[in-house]
Amino acid sequence: MAATMKQVVLAAYAQGNPKPGDFRIEEVPVPEAGECEILLKTLYIAVDPLLRFSVDETVLTGAGRMELGQPMVGPVVSEVIASSHPDYAVGDVVEGRSGWQEYAVLAPDLSDYRGPPRKLDRSLAPVSTALGVLGGPGQTAYEGIVKVGRVKAGETVVISAAAGAVGSIAGQIVKVLGGRAVGIAGGAAKCAALLDLGFDAAADYKAPDFADQLRAAMPDGAEVYLDNVGGEVTMTVLPLLKRGARMAMCGFIAYYGVGMEGPGPDRLPGFYRLIMNKGLEIRGFAGMLAGQQGLEDIARWMKEGRIRFAESVVEGIEAAPAAFSSVFSGHDHVGKLLVRVAAQG
CATH class of the missing domain: 3.90.180.10 (Medium-chain alcohol dehydrogenases, catalytic domain)
Known part of the structure; x- marks a missing residue:
């Protein structure tokens, strides 16, 4: 040594x-x-x-x-x-x-x-x-989709930072549960990687037509939003959520380094209006709360070939x-x- x-x-x-x-x-x-x-x-x-x-x-x-x-x-x-x-x-x-x-x-x-x-x-x-996949990110994805998002078969789930450690697993869990997974990622290569992992659709937030891509990917809206980002991505997603949609707030990397008073303008009034008008259920969670059950389920799904890392x-x-x-x-x-x-x- x-x-x-x-x-x-x-x-x-x-x-x-x-x-x-x-x-x-x-x-x-x-x-x-x-x-x-x-x-x-x-x-x-x-x-x-x-x-x-x-x-x-x-x-x-x-x-x-x-x-x-x-x-x-x-x-x-x-x-x-x-x-x-x-x-x-x-x-x-x-x-x-x-x-x-x-x-x-x-x-x-x-x-x-x-x-x-x-x-x-x-x-x-x-x-x-x-x-x-068999650690903190896997547990976080499981918590957000299974416990907080309570995804059911037939529901559409949109996931920001979908090419990341949590998002790439979360989308595959959606598919295991019988849902439809729409991923948001930066760049054509990442979007293609999401489709290869089994996502139903992907939208490139760096593209000038991002909003159009997202609407085309979920024309009937979405029941669940797993948010890892915040910022402009989330402001684009929110109007497309169905009434009563569930929003699992996993992260807010767009605002890392920003305190209570970030750069303007103040869009909190519009955010509140959307929450009320759509009856959104929003819950933040710290991740890694799924415990051993989450890891055991993911390990089984991997063995069955239903989840890739x-x-x-x-x-x-x-x-x-x-x-x-x-x-x-x-x-x-x-x-x-x-x-x-x-x-x-």
Whole structure:
């Protein structure tokens, strides 16, 4: 094992969208595991959009704020390479939050509210899926479609950011339930990828005729809207929702970095008018609430060939800052965006 390792630390708080220069690659000693601890070799890092809340210059959300010079912390898949804990053996592969670094030490008994690292069943699917379809994004998609959206057979569901980690899974769950899935994504290539995943229709929000595309994709409106974006996309969707439609608010990336008073004009009156006139049911949810049942259902649907997983992988821990920044500045990736740090075993 190398005596030193690389890690990504926060060098500057983001002013506007995060940039690669807001992070720094450092070389530090590899840590050693103590009593009841495990030493992990990082295999994959998930560059989750929600990490944005911890690196903004202005604190806008309740997420834990990163300190300057601190290694970035987020979801990772790792291999246990040393253990003095009875529940973990060398060779186990786990999913947890050990950060953007090549090696890490965790004390499973002192884990935060998320619990100890989750041991993975490698017979189900590639271990990287623990950060996507068989992890938080899969649980979030299940929660939004099955529990919050309560999608029924025959209903039309429109999904923003449909080519992302959550949206690409959500649309396939809609199809499993017998619904009609309409995806919104940026660019013709992403829209084509959605159709390949089984979506019934796709609309390109970057196209000048986006509104026309969306109306053509759902001429009779939609019963459910899974919103990952907000902003202009949602303002285009809202008039097309049926009366009594259910809107599951999963994310609002168009407004990340914006406080209570964003740039004008104030469109809240029109939004309220639409809610009232259409009798919309709107519920925000934090995601990852589906629990084990959601993961078991998705794993079964994958085994049956009814759900496929989409991943985009970039290589090397040095790529993490640029990969994370691309989430907010536009990219061509489909599905879960991951950084592969090392090979297993």
